Amino acid sequence: MPTAEPPKPVAPPPQESASYGSITSPRSRKQLGLFFAGASFFLLSTVITRRSLVRRYKEITPKFYQPNTRPNTSFNAGLEAFEALNLATVNVCSIAMMAGGGMLWAFDISSMDDMRRKIRGGLGIDGSGRSEKDAEEEMEEWLATVLARKEEKERRRKEGVEEKRTNERGAPR
Incomplete structure (x- = not known):
């Protein structure tokens, strides 16, 4: 009667790069790619948000010869709320993307495997x-x-x- 051998431990697959410590290694650059993409996205969303706020501020300030007792009444609440929701969503997604990339780099994860x-x-x-x-x-x-x-x-x-x-x-x- 043949005897069953105990299962052998499974060895992890070979890694992409042997140098884990270097931040300039190909593995580290691949891991940091998502972080830098999120940082770029965050910078872009910050610029868009800033531009939107400046535009809104310029709309509500009175013109030079306009009396300050009569404010500008051109205000569409639905459109303003929709724009605010879009800006908030873009900002939150960019921060989440940046945080996810940073966590993947910190935990040394570069692929699904x-x-x-x-x-x-x-x-x-x-x-x-x-x-x-x-x-x-x-x-x-x-x-x-x-x-x-x-x-x-x-x-x-x-x-x-x-x-x-x-x-x-x-x-x-």
Whole structure:
């Protein structure tokens, strides 16, 4: 009868570059690409927002020979709200893009394979000799014990309610 060998740990795939420390390495430049794209997008959105605010300010200031008791009444609330929403969305998206790129660089993630390896390594799936199927079975066992405890608590609670509805001799009240 053949004996089964224990599973061997899976080695991580070869990396793109051996020099991780250098910020000018190809891997680091690839990781920082999203950060710099977000920073450029943020700069562009800041310029657009500034231009919009200056334009709005120029619209509300009175002209030279215009009396200051009569303000400019050309105001479309719906259009102004729509423009404000668009500017806020562009600003938030650019900051999120910049933050995401910075986090990917900080955690040394440059591809989806890197992200999968880091997440699975944190869960103990890769590198520890366990396969995904073993991890799923362990999760199912844990979930089954949690659900069994919950059912036991509900059963005890129902029995306690039924006991309270009877008197000391066991007769219903």
